[in-house]
Structure formats: structure tokens, C-alpha cells
Amino acid sequence: MKNWLKSLRIRGGVHAEERKDATLELPIVSSYPVANKLYIPLQQHIGKAAEPIVKVGDIVLKGQLLAHSQGLISAPVHAPSSGVITDINFYPAPHPSALPIRTIVITTDGKDQWIERIPVDDPFALEPEEISARVAAAGIVGLGGATFPSAVKLNLGRQHKIHTLLINGGECEPYLTCDDRLMQERSDAIVDGIRLMLHGMEANIAKIGIENNKPQAIKAMTNACLPYDNIEVVTVPTRYPMGWEKQLIRFMTGKEVPAESRTTDIGIVMHNVATAYAIHRALRYAEPLVSRIVTVSGNATKRPMNIEVAIGTLISDIFSICLTDKETTARIVMGGPMMGEALPHSDMPIVKATSGVLALTLDEITVAEEEACIRCASCIQACPVGLLPVDMANLIRSNQLDSAVNIGLKDCISCGSCSYVCPSHIPLVHYFKYASGELVSRQQAQHKSEQTKKLADERSKRLEKIELEKEQEAARRKAEKEARDRAKAEQEANEEQGAAV
Amino acid sequence: MKIQPISGPHTGAKGHVSGIMQQVIFALIPATMFGLYLFGWPAINLFVITLISAVAFEYMCLLLANKPTMTIRDNSALLTGWLLAMTLPPWAPWWIGVVGAGISIIVGKHVFGGLGQNVFNPAMLARVALLISFPVEMTTWANVNPIFSSQAPDFIQGLHVTFMGLEQPDAYTGASVMGHVKTELLQNHLLPESLNGVYQQPQAWLGFMRGSLGETSALLLALGGFWLLFKGIIKWQIPFAVLSAVFVLSSVFHWIDPSHYMSPWLHLSSGALICAAFFIATDYVTSPNSAIGQLVFGFSCGCLIFIIRTWGAYPEGAGFAVLLMNAMTPLIDHYIKPRIYGRNRKGLPLESEQ
Numbered sequence: 001m002k003n004w005l006k007s008l009r010i011r012g013g014v015h016a017e018e019r020k021d022a023t024l025e026l027p028i029v030s031s032y033p034v035a036n037k038l039y040i041p042l043q044q045h046i047g048k049a050a051e052p053i054v055k056v057g058d059i060v061l062k063g064q065l066l067a068h069s070q071g072l073i074s075a076p077v078h079a080p081s082s083g084v085i086t087d088i089n090f091y092p093a094p095h096p097s098a099l100p101i102r103t104i105v106i107t108t109d110g111k112d113q114w115i116e117r118i119p120v121d122d123p124f125a126l127e128p129e130e131i132s133a134r135v136a137a138a139g140i141v142g143l144g145g146a147t148f149p150s151a152v153k154l155n156l157g158r159q160h161k162i163h164t165l166l167i168n169g170g171e172c173e174p175y176l177t178c179d180d181r182l183m184q185e186r187s188d189a190i191v192d193g194i195r196l197m198l199h200g201m202e203a204n205i206a207k208i209g210i211e212n213n214k215p216q217a218i219k220a221m222t223n224a225c226l227p228y229d230n231i232e233v234v235t236v237p238t239r240y241p242m243g244w245e246k247q248l249i250r251f252m253t254g255k256e257v258p259a260e261s262r263t264t265d266i267g268i269v270m271h272n273v274a275t276a277y278a279i280h281r282a283l284r285y286a287e288p289l290v291s292r293i294v295t296v297s298g299n300a301t302k303r304p305m306n307i308e309v310a311i312g313t314l315i316s317d318i319f320s321i322c323l324t325d326k327e328t329t330a331r332i333v334m335g336g337p338m339m340g341e342a343l344p345h346s347d348m349p350i351v352k353a354t355s356g357v358l359a360l361t362l363d364e365i366t367v368a369e370e371e372a373c374i375r376c377a378s379c380i381q382a383c384p385v386g387l388l389p390v391d392m393a394n395l396i397r398s399n400q401l402d403s404a405v406n407i408g409l410k411d412c413i414s415c416g417s418c419s420y421v422c423p424s425h426i427p428l429v430h431y432f433k434y435a436s437g438e439l440v441s442r443q444q445a446q447h448k449s450e451q452t453k454k455l456a457d458e459r460s461k462r463l464e465k466i467e468l469e470k471e472q473e474a475a476r477r478k479a480e481k482e483a484r485d486r487a488k489a490e491q492e493a494n495e496e497q498g499a500a501v
Numbered sequence: 502m503k504i505q506p507i508s509g510p511h512t513g514a515k516g517h518v519s520g521i522m523q524q525v526i527f528a529l530i531p532a533t534m535f536g537l538y539l540f541g542w543p544a545i546n547l548f549v550i551t552l553i554s555a556v557a558f559e560y561m562c563l564l565l566a567n568k569p570t571m572t573i574r575d576n577s578a579l580l581t582g583w584l585l586a587m588t589l590p591p592w593a594p595w596w597i598g599v600v601g602a603g604i605s606i607i608v609g610k611h612v613f614g615g616l617g618q619n620v621f622n623p624a625m626l627a628r629v630a631l632l633i634s635f636p637v638e639m640t641t642w643a644n645v646n647p648i649f650s651s652q653a654p655d656f657i658q659g660l661h662v663t664f665m666g667l668e669q670p671d672a673y674t675g676a677s678v679m680g681h682v683k684t685e686l687l688q689n690h691l692l693p694e695s696l697n698g699v700y701q702q703p704q705a706w707l708g709f710m711r712g713s714l715g716e717t718s719a720l721l722l723a724l725g726g727f728w729l730l731f732k733g734i735i736k737w738q739i740p741f742a743v744l745s746a747v748f749v750l751s752s753v754f755h756w757i758d759p760s761h762y763m764s765p766w767l768h769l770s771s772g773a774l775i776c777a778a779f780f781i782a783t784d785y786v787t788s789p790n791s792a793i794g795q796l797v798f799g800f801s802c803g804c805l806i807f808i809i810r811t812w813g814a815y816p817e818g819a820g821f822a823v824l825l826m827n828a829m830t831p832l833i834d835h836y837i838k839p840r841i842y843g844r845n846r847k848g849l850p851l852e853s854e855q
Contacts, residue, residue, distance in 0.1 A: 011842075017512070096508075174512065246842060258851040259843035337511040358511075365511050371518050371575065372616040377790040381736075386839040388790065408841050408848070416510035423516040430508045 009250050012384035013239040014417045016174050016338065018213065019364075022297050022304040023177045028185055030308040032321055034081045038106045038312030039091055039349040040066060045141040046148045047073030052104060058085045061115040063288050066104050069136070075149045076139045078288040079115075080310035083108035094315075094334055094348040096341050103349075106312070117286040124199055128158055131200030131283065138282035139289045139352075144168055144243065144272035145335060147353045150279065153269055157201035160264035165203050166252055167194055169210040169217065169273045170236065170243030173336025176356045178293040179273050181306045183210065183217035186277060187224035193276030194231060196283050201269065206231045208273070209248050213238040240338060241415040245270050247384050259411060274355075294350060296322045300329040300359035309350050315357050316346040330362040337364075338416040371424040379418035379428060385411050389418035389428045396435045401442075404435055412436075518616075522576035524734050528725030529583060529715065529780065535708055536715040540591035541648040542659020544714050548586045550663070551598035555582025558606035566611065577616050581605050584624035584780060587715030588773060588820070589631075592643040592674070595663050597635065601627040621827045622787045629820045641670060642677045642711040677711045678771045679816040682763060691760040696767075705770040712771070719775045726779030735783040738795035739802075743778040744769065746803025754811070762811065774806060777819035787827040794837040802826045 043049035050067035054060060060079040067077045083106045090100035120126060126134075136151030157165070167190075171179040183190060194206050208225070210218050212235045225231045234252050236242055246257050248270065255266050263270060274293065281287045290311055297304040302323035309318060315332065333340040334354055350357070379389035387408045395404040409432060418428045537544050559578030563570045585601050608630075609623030610616070632639045646653040654662055667673060676684065678700050685695035704710060708718025716722070729735045747768050754762035768774060773781075782788060782802050789798045802822045809818025840846050 014514070250842075256851060257843050259841070260850050261843070331511055333509075333511050337509065339509050340511065341509070342507060342511060360511060368513075368517065371572070372618075374518055374521070374577075374617045374785050375790065376521070376785040380790050380839065381792075383839075384842070386841045388838060390790070407838075411841050411843070414508070420510050420513050421516075422513070423518050423521055425513065425517075427507065429510070433508045 006251060006254075007237055009254060010237065010239060010242070010247060010384070011386060012382050012417060013241060013247070014382050014420050015238075016172075016240045016420060018238075019174045019297075020177050020180075020213075022301075023175075023295050023306050024180070026177075026181070026304070026306050028178075028181050028293055028306045028308055032307070034108050034110065034112050034310050035313045035317040036108060037086075037314070038080055038083075038108060038310060039314060040077055040080065040104045040106065040312040041091070041093060041349065041351055042067050042077055042102045042104065044077065044147060044311070044352040045075040046146070047071065047075070049102060050074060050077045052088055052102075054085050054088075054104065056085050056088055059083070060085060060106065061113050063115040063117065063290055065288075069139075069149075073149055073152055075141050076137065076288075077104070078139055078290050079106060080290040080312050081106065081108045082111050082113040092348055094341075094343060094351055094354070096343065098344050098348070119284055119286040123196055123283040126199075126283075128200050128202050131196060132158070134283055135200070135279055137288070138278070140275060140278045140282060141289070141352050142272055143274035143278060143292060143352065143355070145339070145353050145355055150271065150275055153271065154197065154200045156262065156264045157203060157269040160267070162201060162203050162264055162269050163205065163267040164253065164269075165194065165198055165201065165206040166249060166268055166270040167206060167208040167273055167276060168243055168245065168248055168270055169208055169214070169221070170248055171214070172211060172238070172240045172243040173338050173340070173356070174240075175297045175358055176295045176336050177297075178295045178306050178355055180214045180217050182277060182293055183214070183273055184220045187217075187220040189280045190221070190273050190276045191224040191228065191231060192284065193278070193280035195228065196279055197271060197276060198230070203269075204230055207252055208233045209236045209242075209252050210234070211236055211238040211242055240420075241384055241413070241417065244384060244413060244415060289352060292350070292352060292354065294318070294354055295356040296324075296358075297356065298324075298329075298333075298358035299361040299364055300325050309354075311352060312349045314346070315343070315348055315350065318350065318357060319346055319359065324359045328361050329359040331360045331365050333358040333360060338420065339414060368425040370426055373424050373426060376423060378421040378423065382417040382421045384415060384417060385413060387412060389432075392435075393426060393428050393431045396431045401435050401439055405439070409435055409439075517575075518577070519575045521734055522580045524732055525729065525780065526576065526580055526583060528728045528734075529587065531724055532708075532718050532721040532776070533583070533587060533715045535718045535721050536587065536591065536713075538648055539645050539708065539717065540643050540714060541646060541653040542656050543643070543654060543662040544591035545648075546659055546663040547589060547591065547593055547595065547598050548714065550595050551586035551589065551602050552579060552582040554599045554602035555579065555585070555606055558603055559611075562607060562611035562615070566615065568615065572616070575616065578606060578610075581610065581623045585627050587776065588624065588628045588713045590639060590641055590643065591714040592641065592662055592667065593638050594666055597631060597638055601631050604630050617786050619786055620830075621824055622781055622784050625781055625820045625823050625827075629824055632815075632820070640680065641667075641674050642680070643674050644711060645709055646673075675711055677816065678705070678767070679810065682767075683816040686761065692763065693760060700767060700771075702766065702770070705767075710771070713773060716773045716776045719770045722775040722779060726775070729779065729783075735779070736792070736795065738792055739783045739788060739799040740778040742796045742799025743782055743803040743806070744774070746800045747774060747807050750804065750807040751811075768807070768810070772810070772817045773819035777802070777806070777823055781819065781823050782826070787823075787830055789830050789833040789837065791834070791837050791839050794833045797833055797837065798826055798830065801829070 048070040051070050052067040054066050061082045064079045066079050069076045086107045087105040091103040092098040093101035132151040132154040140150045141147040169183055198206055208221055222233045236251055250256055257263050278289050291308050294309050295306050305322050332343045332346055334343055392404045392409055412432050414429050416429050555578050560573055582602050585605050605623035605627035609626040610619050613619040681699055706720050748765045751765040751768045755764045789795050805822030806818045809821055
């Protein structure tokens with residue numbers, strides 16, 4: 001009854017076909033030879049790109065700092081394996097656009113030799129500030145996919161005196177099982193990471209939300225939490241997008257994050273389970289974030305896997321390990337099928353955000369023709385945010401982007417629930433992403449024209465001023481001349497008078 | 502590998518528009534078959550003519566509008582024709598079906614821009630237009646003469662009824678229950694006596710009475726409605742609101758004055774109410790999008806149906822009620838929207854509380 005009442009808190013969402021069976025039972029594979037070349041983009045996080053401190057020809061060890069963070073919101077990048085830096089240049093980013101992104105290329109030596117790691121004896125003896133400093137130095141970002149620098153979040157949590165740390169073990173995307181396996185196999189390490197985060201944020205309570213389709217993960221995590229009264233596992237219903245931060249917060253705490261605010265405003269911070277694990281590695285073993293667990297799946301993959309991959313490994317290298325058939329691959333997706341990005345080719349690196357790589361066959365992707373909207377309102381019922389996808393799409397189609405913003409375009413989280421349920425197969429999310437991009441470029445254009453106008457205005461003001469000064473100068477001269485003439489005339493008159501006298 | 506720079510989701514539910522239409526048609530089959538059984542060959546002729554003309558008009562409109570004619574496979578025209586046929590008097594002449602199909606498809610749908618663009622429910626628009634234009638044909642209700650029974654016309658006679666008209670209308674037709682009640686009340690006859698022998702509960706629920714081709718059996722229509730609810734094609738809000746509004750209003754008035762106001766059971770079991778509640782008012786295109794909006798819409802429909810039935814000039818008001826509320830749908834959608842996460846109903850951010 002209580003659970004049923006709590007489930008009323010979740011709005012919208014879809015029961016997406018899970019398709020997790022292929023990798024559900026497969027233990028994480030860590031032992032495979034590291035790839036010959038690693039491509040490490042300098043921007044794998046939200047914020048400013050990291051700045052390289054190595055140069056071509058340098059010999060680096062695994063875990064060595066390659067590029068340091070720039071500014072407040074940024075993250076450093078470390079060498080995922082030992083070898084030689086062979087290039088620092090622009091390479092295609094793992095993004096549908098494949099636009100070039102600054103990348104460090106390491107030709108590995110195969111030894112995978114670690115730099116000297118000096119762990120602290122007792123991280124709990126460290127000051128909380130030191131915890132976030134070490135998390136920042138380890139280059140840890142939100143591994144759920146948002147890639148927000150974790151240290152910034154820890155600092156925010158400490159500054160806002162949060163009361164609860166929520167851990168996201170939702171993994172609501174179809175296919176993906178990497179968090180599930182991580183929770184099953186490394187639960188103690190995750191719980192240790194959670195305790196370190198609590199220490200770093202000076203918070204007391206942590207709750208781990210896990211979808212009820214992962215009974216083994218729930219069991220493992222519950223056991224790992226047993227010694228700690230302040231950490232608790234909460235079973236959440238399986239309903240995409242349960243892993244959306246704000247949805248999970250509403251289900252687990254009953255609170256709603258106000259729009260245009262951060263979760264810290266209501267005393268909550270949320271981190272992903274994989275992030276907790278990375279923090280554990282960073283503080284207990286002094287290991288920076290140089291690898292992550294990736295689910296490789298999709299029907300075109302003959303040997304699907306949960307694999308711990310060095311950051312920078314090309315997807316094509318992973319595909320050859322997993323025996324992915326190029327012929328039957330209709331679409332390569334990085335991330336889950338709901339929110340993941342379709343990649344144009346597989347010569348792109350695994351980055352910190354990559355939770356999965358899917359080689360999908362034609363059967364798995366919907367290729368149905370778009371039909372007329374019959375206003376069935378399925379999209380409205382499916383929207384977890386409470387938006388009107390059908391109306392937004394219609395406004396965007398008629399180029400009324402501002403009206404679309406007025407009815408909530410900016411609150412859209414691109415979760416894809418609307419497109420998923422649409423019986424007319426209207427690519428709603430595509431419209432919303434287009435509109436968001438278009439709005440940004442319009443804003444930039446407007447900013448540019450404002451700047452130009454400002455400069456032009458300033459110039460004309462300057463010219464006017466010069467003109468005015470000229471006029472004043474002329475007037476002054478004229479006045480002076482007149483005064484001189486008058487003086488001269490007077491003088492002459494005086495002289496004449498004098499002569500006359 | 503074909504490269505498509507398309508955004509996610511890269512998977513989707515397998516539903517189609519045609520699938521939804523098929524489910525609705527499937528849900529209509531029991532009530533329709535029962536109607537065809539009750540009213541025999543003339544009804545079958547009218548039904549087939551209406552369906553064929555609806556699809557033909559759709560094809561014509563698509564051709565004229567230079568739209569892909571493949572979309573005729575979405576079954577939407579078939580469904581519109583089907584719904585229209587169900588609401589027609591079963592022995593109406595052939596041209597009623599053709600004109601009705603024309604009005605619904607051309608004026609009701611394609612003039613507005615085709616599937617999904619219409620403001621009014623096409624079937625109801627056609628029915629109301631026919632009722633106003635051809636009141637005699639549209640209020641001539643055939644007696645119940647199940648097919649192959651001794652009284653029923655055979656195939657040839659059926660063709661005669663459909664294409665040449667009825668020779669002795671009084672022998673084969675009469676008033677519907679609601680029409681009968683209206684006439685009697687106008688002559689100051691009180692309900693209990695006027696209903697005597699005209700209305701019997703079990704038969705009425707099953708549908709053994711005069712009425713529109715597919716609307717006589719409240720039970721079978723409700724069965725179809727529950728099927729649609731079960732399949733998730735329609736939501737509970739509109740049917741619930743329509744039926745509860747009629748039920749509550751009629752209960753109150755019947756309780757106050759049973760000799761002038763029909764009982765709620767009579768309201769529910771006769772006329773087009775059940776059909777309208779489950780199949781007409783729930784039309785996606787012409788009903789509001791939000792759950793609360795649908796409740797408002799359904800409740801208003803129910804109230805209007807009761808008001809028109811009780812105090813209006815027509816014995817049945819479902820068509821008028823639905824059309825009136827169709828016109829209100831954009832207004833309802835404008836004022837009743839779902840609340841956005843983290844915002845209040847006005848769209849402003851919520852107050853943050855620690």
C-alpha cells in the first residue's frame with residue numbers, strides 16, 4: 001500500500017522493453033590487452049576543456065596527469081595506460097556530428113605500467129575539503145552520463161549543508177547492465193565510496209535507489225550496507241526514466257526540485273553508483289579515473305560484454321573484442337537506446353560518459369514512417385516533466401520557437417519517452433533538440449548584432465564628439481579672432497583718439 | 502551502414518495509427534453484429550454502403566489534396582464510416598449513408614486538413630447534419646425483426662427497402678424509447694404509464710428495442726468500451742465522466758419527480774449514451790489532451806446530453822452534446838495543462854524548502 005502510494009509520485013514514463021538479458025549474467029571483464037592506440041579527448045566533462053601539460057614524444061605512465069583542469073568547472077585527464085604521446089591534435093569527437101575535438105593520442109607500450117601511487121592510510125582522517133580536492137585531482141566526473149565534475153558537486157553539497165546523499169542505481173536505460181554488475185560485484189567498494197562522499201560533504205544519510213528489476217544488485221548492496229545505519233537501499237519501480245535525477249528524488253524523498261534550481265537547494269545531492277566506485281578507487285588506491293565499465297550489446301554483437309575499458313580505447317577495438325558484425329550493424333549508439341547518441345562510425349574513443357556501446361541491427365531500431373498526429377495524447381501522458389510534446393512540436397514545426405519555450409521547451413530533458421510511445425512515429429525529441437540548438441544560435445546571432453550595434457553606436461558617438469569638439473574649437477577660434485579684432489579696433493580707435501588729442 | 506543523424510530514442514514501441522483504429526473497430530464488432538442481426542438485410546445494405554462510400558470519399562480527398570493515398574490503410578476512414586453507420590436508423594435509404602459519409606469525410610475531416618486536424622468528430626457532424634436536413638428519414642426507426650425471422654425482409658426485400666424505400670412504413674417502424682417518452686410527455690402523459698409495455702429492463706440492456714443500427718445494445722457497447730480500456734486505447738476519464746454526469750443528474754431529478762424524469766437506468770440503457778461515452782467522446786482528435794481536461798470535457802458532455810434529452814426539442818442529445826464540447830476542446834486545452842515538474846500551475850518555479 002505504502003509502495004503503491006509512493007508510486008503515485010512518479011509521473012509519466014514508459015515501460016521500455018528492457019533487452020538486458022544479453023549481458024545481465026555476464027561478470028565484468030577486466031583482463032584484455034590494452035589497445036595499441038588510445039585517443040583521449042581533452043573535454044570529457046561539462047565545463048572547460050582541460051589544458052595539456054605533456055607534449056608529443058613524452059613517455060607517460062598509467063595514471064599520469066596529461067592535462068590539468070581549467071577554471072572552476074572542469075576536470076583533468078590522465079593517461080589510461082603507459083606509452084608514448086604520439087599526437088596532440090583534433091580528432092572526431094564521440095558525438096553524432098563527429099566534429100573535431102582536441103585529443104591526446106598515446107601509443108601504448110603494452111606494459112600498462114602504473115605511475116607511483118601513494119594512498120593515504122585513512123581517508124576518513126582527511127579534512128572534507130581534502131576529499132573533494134582529491135576527487136577533483138583524480139578527474140572524476142558524473143559517470144551516469146551527465147559528466148558534471150564530481151568534486152564541484154561535493155563542494156556544493158558541503159556549502160549547502162545537505163541532509164541526504166542519494167545514490168542513483170536506477171540504470172533505467174534498456175540494454176545497459178554496467179551499473180547492475182558493478183553493484184553486484186563491487187558493492188563493498190561502492191558503499192565505501194558513498195561513505196567517503198558523505199564525509200566529503202559532511203552529510204549523514206545516504207540512500208541508494210535501485211530499480212526492482214535488479215534483485216541481485218539490491219541484495220548485494222543491502223548486504224554491503226548492513227554495517228552502516230545511515231546508508232539504506234531503496235527499491236524503486238522499474239519505469240523509464242526512473243534514473244532521471246529529479247524523478248528519483250521525488251520518488252525517494254517526496255520532494256520536488258524547483259525549476260531553475262539545483263538539488264542542493266532542497267538539501268539533496270545525487271551521485272551515480274559508478275561515481276561512488278571511482279571515488280573509492282581514487283581515495284583508497286590513489287588511482288585517477290582512467291577506465292570505466294561499459295556494456296557492449298545489441299544484436300549485431302556476437303559476444304556481448306560488460307567490460308572495464310581504458311578511457312580512449314576506440315569503439316572499433318571494443319567491437320573486434322566483442323565480435324561485432326559490421327554488416328548487420330544498422331546503427332551504433334553510445335549510451336542507452338533512449339538518450340544515447342547515434343555515432344556515424346566506430347573510430348571514436350570511449351570517454352568517461354560512455355556507459356554503453358550498442359551495435360543495433362535494423363530490427364532493433366524503429367524505422368517506421370512518420371504518420372499524421374492523431375492527438376492521442378500518449379506523449380503527454382508519457383512525459384515525466386509534464387510537458388505537452390505534441391503542442392511543442394507543432395509550434396516548432398511552424399517556427400514559433402519562442403512560443404515553444406513559453407510552454408516549457410527548456411524544461412524538456414530529452415528523455416525520449418514521447419517519441420518512444422508515439423503511434424505516428426513522430427520524432428518529437430528531434431524537434432526539441434533542433435529547436436534548442438536553433439535558439440542558441442539565434443541568441444548568439446542576436447548577441448553578435450547587439451555587439452555590432454553597440455560598437456557602431458559608440459563609433460558614431462565618438463565621431464559626433466569629434467565633430468562637436470571641432471565646432472567648439474572653430475567657435476572658440478572665431479570668438480578669439482573677434483575678440484582680437486575688437487581689441488585691435490579699440491586700440492586703433494584709442495590711438496586715433498590719442499593722435500587727435 | 503546507413504548514417505542517419507537522428508536523435509534518440511533509437512528504439513520505440515511498435516504501435517501504429519492503423520493498429521489503434523483496428524482495435525476500435527474490433528471493439529465495435531459485437532454491437533454492430535448484434536444490430537445487423539436485429540434489423541436484417543436493409544441494415545446490412547446500409548452498413549456496407551456507408552463504409553464503402555466513406556473509404557471512397559477518403560481516397561478521392563487524398564487524391565485531390567495530392568497526399569499519399571497509401572494512408573488510406575490507416576483505417577481511419579473505415580472507422581469514421583463505421584461509427585456513422587452505427588448511429589443511423591437501420592432501415593434508412595441508401596443515399597443517407599452516402600451523403601452522411603460524404604459530409605463526415607469531406608466536410609468533417611478533409612476540409613480541416615485531414616487526419617488529426619478536424620475540430621469536430623466527423624461521424625457526429627455527419628449524423629447531426631443528416632438529422633437536421635432529413636428529419637423524417639433520420640427518425641424512422643425500424644421494428645426489431647431479427648434476420649431470418651418470419652417477419653424479417655429477405656435479401657431481395659432488403660434491397661427494395663434500401664434502394665426503393667418503405668411502402669408501408671407504419672407496419673415496420675415505430676418510435677424509439679426516448680422518442681416515445683418525449684411525445685408522451687408533451688401530451689402530458691406521465692412516465693410510469695407511458696413506459697408500460699414499451700420499456701423492459703433486461704431486453705433494453707441487451708438491445709432488443711428500436712434504435713440506431715449499432716446503438717441499441719448498451720451491454721455489447723460497454724463490452725467493447727471495456728476492451729478499449731483494457732488495451733489502453735482509451736483512458737477511463739471521458740467515459741467515466743460522461744456516464745457519471747448523466748447518472749447523477751438523472752438520479753437526482755428522477756428522485757425528485759419520477760413521473761416526469763426518466764430513471765438513470767433508462768438513460769444509461771437506451772439511446773446513444775454508451776456508444777458516445779466510449780467511442781465518440783473519446784475520439785483523440787477532438788477531445789482534450791490532459792487527464793483533468795478530459796474529465797471536464799466528459800462531465801460537460803454528460804450534462805449536455807441530460808439537458809437536451811430532458812428539456813430539449815430532440816429526444817436524443819449525444820450528437821449535439823459531443824459537437825458542442827468539441828468546439829470547447831481548444832479552450833479546455835488552453836486553460837487546463839499538466840503541471841510542469843518543479844513549477845506551479847502558472848509555470849513559475851516552486852518555492853524551495855529545505
